[in-house]
Amino acid sequence: MKLLEDYILEKGTVLEGDVLKVDAFLNHQIDPKLMRxxxxxxxxxxxxxxxxxxxxxxxxxxxxxxxxGLYLDVPVIFARKKKSVTLKDHLYTAEVYSYTKKETSSISISESFLTSEDKLLIIDDFLANGQAALGLIEIAKSAKATVSGIGIVIEKSFQKGRQLLDETGIQVVSLARIASLENQRIHFLDEEGHHVK
Amino acid sequence: MKLLEDYILEKGTVLEGDVLKVDAFLNHQIDPKLMRxxxxxxxxxxxxxxxxxxxxxxxxxxxxxxxxGLYLDVPVIFARKKKSVTLKDHLYTAEVYSYTKKETSSISISESFLTSEDKLLIIDDFLANGQAALGLIEIAKSAKATVSGIGIVIEKSFQKGRQLLDETGIQVVSLARIASLENQRIHFLDEEGHHVK
Structure with missing residues (x-):
């Protein structure tokens, strides 16, 4: 997605350890028009x-x-990383390991909102090692729901997440695919996975 | 806001301790059209x-x-409750006490995204004791930014938050004002603060 790649190039910064910081429009400050x-x-x-x-x-x-969700006319459920006062029982839960933070956390969705009739689209901001998306797939399995697609805003294609998700057979769409962040420079793949000059 | 009150009456449930659970459309599952x-x-x-x-x-x-933010054509910044890998230095931070959870947590916004020129609108899902909004006001003060308004989705008017915010002199708009949750029944105030039969 050209617009998103332009945002990443203009407003993203590369930190040590292959971390791409996009706090200016996605992870802290949000650009509503871009999100739309x-x-x-x-x-x-x-x-x-x-x-x-x-x-x-x-x-x-x-x-x-x-x-x-607005455009597909369906509800959106966000998995919680922490149990809340109104969300502590009757949960589907999965453990998610974060390679960046080097810690395991659990994510939960209330049993009330997922059924075996559901066809789910998983959406996440980043795909790196795939653990978050795999956790959501595990929750979907617990609910006997079908995962019909996975949509990722920014994929770090040089990490193993994309391959792990492709192996599930579920359709994955990443709007920006990053081939490399070496030497603090951002290189993209195109949608088919080819390097972009 | 009539539509919101209808959602609260139809899909909200009252738990013990004056907790209003609106996980079906706001706090866990989200209704995108209602949010719009x-x-x-x-x-x-x-x-x-x-x-x-x-x-x-x-x-x-x-x-x-x-x-x-989309309609006002301005960026949105969400304060983080937890420091992240890309957000740990150069932060404005405030301590927020939660009466429901009986714990203090800190919320942070990066210094990069707030300036003394900013006129801020604070938006939050719930107003109960006002501690979250007051924390955001404190962060705004640290940045020497002006808070020009506070928009609340659901206000529990029988708790002290609304009064605390009114005392700041900042304009507060709550789209649903709840007079009481006694006996598991939801009673609203109108926008002027009068009881609704």
Whole structure:
């Protein structure tokens, strides 16, 4: 998605350890118009699949997921990383390991909102090692729901997440695919996975 | 806001300890069309004030804030409850006490995204004791930014938050004002603070 790649090049910064910082429009400050375009792009990709609900993880997945939900006319559920006062029982839970933070946390969705009839679209802001998306797939399995698609805003294609998700057979769409962040420079792959000059 | 009150009556449930559970459309599952309407309503109320940025707190404030940001054509910043890999230095931070959880947590916004020129609109999902909004006001003060308005989705008017915010002199708009949750029944106030039969 050209617009998103332009944002990444203009406003993103590369930190040590292959960390791409996009706090200026996605992970801390949010650009609402960009989110609307991203949501529309996801809706366009997944509109034929009979999606009944979108699932994401708090917090940075919420904005793109809500616009995709608006366009697909389905509810959005965000998995919670922490149990809350109103959300502590009757939960589907999965353990998610973060390679960046080097810690395992659990994510939860209330049993009330997922059924075996559901066709889910998973949306997340980043795909690196794939653990968050795999956690959501595990939750979907617990609910006997179908995962019909996975939409990622920014994929770090040089890490193993994309391959792990492709191996599930679920359709994956990443709106920006990053080939490399070496030497603090951002190189993209195109949608088919070819290097972009 | 009639539509929101209808959602609360139809899909909300009252738990012990005056907790209103609206996990079906705001705090866990999100209704994107309702969020769009809520964002539009906030934009309508605050459009004349020259708002430059919206600030909210992760996670449930994000969806209504992003639509308000879309309509007001300004960026949205969500304060983080936890420091992240890309957000740990150069932060404005405030301590927020939660009466529900009986714990103090800190919320942070990067110094990069707030300036003394900013006119901020604070948006949050709930107003009860006002500690979250007061924390955001404190962060705004640290940045020497002006808080021009506060938009709340659901206000529990029988708790002290509304009064504390009114005492700051900042304009507060709550889209649903709850007079009482006694005996598991939801009673609303109208916008002027009168009881609704």
């Amino acid at each position: 375009e991203i949501g529309g792009e996801f809706a366009e990709h997944f509109k034929g699949l009979g999606i009944t609900k979108i699932v994401t993880i708090e917090s940075s997945g919420i904005a793109p997921a809500v616009f995709a | 309407e809520i964002g539009g309503e906030f934009a309508e109320h605050f459009k004349g004030l020259g708002i430059t940025k919206i600030v909210t707190i992760e996670s449930s404030g994000i969806a209504p804030a992003v639509f308000a």
